[in-house]
Every structure is written in structure tokens, then in C-alpha cells.
Amino acid sequence: MEMTSRPDRPFVIGGRTFTSRLIVGTGKYRTNREMVAAIRASGAEMVTVAVRRVDLDRSVEEGILHHLDPAEFFLLPNTAGCYTAADALRYARLGRAAGLNDWVKLEVIGDERTLLPDTAATLEAAVELVAEGFKVMAYTNDDLITALRLEDAGCVAVMPLASPIGSGLGVVNPYYIREIKRRLSVPIIVDAGVGTASDACVTMEQGVDGVLMNTAIAAAEDPVGMARAMKLAVLAGRDAFLAGRMEAREIAVPSSPRGGMLE
Amino acid sequence: MTASKGDGMPPANVSIVLNGERRRVAAGLTVAGLLRSLELEPGMVVVERNREILARDAVGATAVEDGDRIELVHFVGGG
Numbered sequence: 416m417e418m419t420s421r422p423d424r425p426f427v428i429g430g431r432t433f434t435s436r437l438i439v440g441t442g443k444y445r446t447n448r449e450m451v452a453a454i455r456a457s458g459a460e461m462v463t464v465a466v467r468r469v470d471l472d473r474s475v476e477e478g479i480l481h482h483l484d485p486a487e488f489f490l491l492p493n494t495a496g497c498y499t500a501a502d503a504l505r506y507a508r509l510g511r512a513a514g515l516n517d518w519v520k521l522e523v524i525g526d527e528r529t530l531l532p533d534t535a536a537t538l539e540a541a542v543e544l545v546a547e548g549f550k551v552m553a554y555t556n557d558d559l560i561t562a563l564r565l566e567d568a569g570c571v572a573v574m575p576l577a578s579p580i581g582s583g584l585g586v587v588n589p590y591y592i593r594e595i596k597r598r599l600s601v602p603i604i605v606d607a608g609v610g611t612a613s614d615a616c617v618t619m620e621q622g623v624d625g626v627l628m629n630t631a632i633a634a635a636e637d638p639v640g641m642a643r644a645m646k647l648a649v650l651a652g653r654d655a656f657l658a659g660r661m662e663a664r665e666i667a668v669p670s671s672p673r674g675g676m677l678e
Numbered sequence: 679m680t681a682s683k684g685d686g687m688p689p690a691n692v693s694i695v696l697n698g699e700r701r702r703v704a705a706g707l708t709v710a711g712l713l714r715s716l717e718l719e720p721g722m723v724v725v726e727r728n729r730e731i732l733a734r735d736a737v738g739a740t741a742v743e744d745g746d747r748i749e750l751v752h753f754v755g756g757g
């Protein structure tokens with residue numbers, strides 16, 4: 416009989432099964448054409464979008480729904496740019512009123528320089544949004560206690576950062592990410608900080624359920640190429656996690672037999 | 679803006695704040711009419727009027743009133 420690897424569990428968030436563990440953003444692309452091509456190359460099904468004023472002078476291009484078909488991608492409205500729970504609620508409600516779904520990527524920023532989350536405001540907004548029937552995926556710090564509270568609040572996914580948004584520093588605290596994954600039952604999606612494919616792979620090797628990224632793909636010289644690399648890196652990291660890595664040692668162990676050598 | 683019918687009076691205007699900018703629009707205009715005048719598809723934007731979200735099916739019956747603060751938002755690229 417042929418040996419096969421152990422099958423993965425389906426990737427389910429809030430009762431919905433997703434085909435890809437990679438979630439991508441739609442910001443900062445040079446053109447809409449490039450954005451759509453990169454997202455297709457990434458294999459992502461869930462795609463984040465932001466809520467902003469319509470430019471009445473049309474000096475900026477039209478809305479993203481002219482380029483992304485909600486039948487092809489699951490669009491996740493975010494509350495990016497919000498610094499208070501009240502603002503995040505306002506943006507979440509506007510996003511839901513667009514009529515696509517009742518999901519939201521909740522993000523409440525606490526500091527302009529680091530874009531680190533205001534975890535108290537995030538929790539406050541999460542409680543209210545869950546009460547209003549939203550499926551909340553909460554961006555947060557790599558802090559176990561906040562992650563536990565967000566789960567208790569009813570979030571469908573908790574999304575700790577790997578490192579600051581747009582920094583490309585990779586996972587700065589794998590121990591905290593692993594501990595969050597060990598202690599929570601809801602899906603853990605690492606959101607923000609991935610810079611290149613190896614970062615995505617290392618992130619998935621921590622055992623988390625998925626990874627969300629934007630800048631790493633959009634700001635690459637060739638976003639379509641990087642999107643493909645990220646797709647493969649996420650698959651590789653997940654497979655490596657499931658396969659169970661060997662123990663690391665600080666001394667060499669030969670791969671070939673010590674015995675059977677010639678006199 | 680269309681002229682008012684019949685009496686030869688100039689069309690009355692109302693003053694609103696639209697996406698943060700003060701504008702004058704014809705009195706009696708509905709929100710749907712406002713969107714039309716801006717060449718916006720109602721299905722592509724969400725309307726917030728005086729801090730309250732306006733349901734899609736209410737834009738045709740809702741009049742733009744003097745002093746209204748109206749926000750028109752849509753989805754753009756973001757992470």
C-alpha cells in the first residue's frame with residue numbers, strides 16, 4: 416500500500432470552510448490589474464478591503480468592487496485606520512451595510528508609529544460587534560491574555576501580529592504565537608509583519624491556522640511572483656508543522672552509518 | 679440641477695456637508711437623486727446621513743434636507 420501523509424483538517428472560520436490558509440489584503444498595489452493578478456496567484460479566497468469616502472472629484476480610482484468580484488473572493492471589510500472603539504463600530508457597520516456579509520476584520524490602532532493595537536478598545540468593540548451579530552476576526556497583539564479575552568468575547572478568529580503592520584520583520588515572538596495557539600480554541604491567524612516567503616513558512620510552522628498579509632506581496636518588485644511564493648510557503652509551513660519536525664541539536668549526528676567503513 | 683417647474687422662481691437650494699465638504703444642492707432632491715447627479719451606482723456605495731446608515735431601499739424615499747451631513751463610502755484596497 417502506498418504511504419500517504421496525514422490529511423489536514425479543513426480550515427473553518429465562523430462555520431465557513433475556506434480553501435486557502437493564506438488571507439491577503441488589497442492595499443498598496445501599483446495598479447488594480449496587478450492587484451487582481453497577485454491575489455489570483457496567491458490562491459487566497461478571503462481578501463480584506465477597507466471602507467473609505469468616495470472621492471467625489473474622481474481624482475482617485477473607483478471602488479474596489481469594480482475590480483474584485485464578490486462571487487470569486489470572500490471580501491472581508493476591515494476597520495483599518497480607526498483609533499477608537501466608536502470609530503471601529505462605525506466603520507464595521509458601514510462595511511456590513513454594503514451587503515456582502517456580516518464579517519469584519521476588527522482593528523483598533525493605539526499608536527501611530529508602531530500601529531500596535533489598542534487592545535482595550537479592540538476588546539470593547541469586539542463585545543459590541545458580536546452582540547450586533549457580526550462575525551469578528553480581531554487583529555491583536557501577540558499577548559495571550561488579550562487573545563483569551565477576545566475569544567471569550569465571541570470572536571470567530573483571533574489574529575495576533577507577527578510584527579508591526581507593514582514592517583516585514585517576520586515573527587518576532589514565536590513562543591507567544593505558539594502559546595496563543597495552544598491555549599485558544601478559535602482559529603489563530605497571524606496578521607501583519609510577514610516580509611517574505613520564509614517568514615510565512617516559519618509562521619505556519621508555529622502551528623497557527625492561517626496567515627494574513629498585504630504589504631509583503633503588494634510591495635514586492637514582482638507582486639505576482641511573490642504571491643505565488645507566499646502560497647507555496649504557507650503550504651510548505653503547514654505541511655512541515657503537520658509532519659512534525661525533528662528535534663534540533665547543537666551537535667552533528669551523521670546521516671550515514673558509522674559502521675561498515677573500509678579498513 | 680433641474681429647475682423647479684411652473685412658477686418661474688429660481689430653484690431653492692439647500693446646504694449640506696457631503697464627505698466633509700459644504701455643497702449646495704437643489705431642494706427636494708432625494709438621496710437617490712443626489713447619487714445620480716454624482717454618477718454613483720447606489721449598489722456600489724453606502725450612505726450615512728447624520729451619522730445613521732441609510733438602507734439601500736430607503737435612498738429613493740429620503741429627501742436631502744438643509745444641514746444634512748452625508749457621507750458616501752465604498753470599499754477600497756486595504757489590508
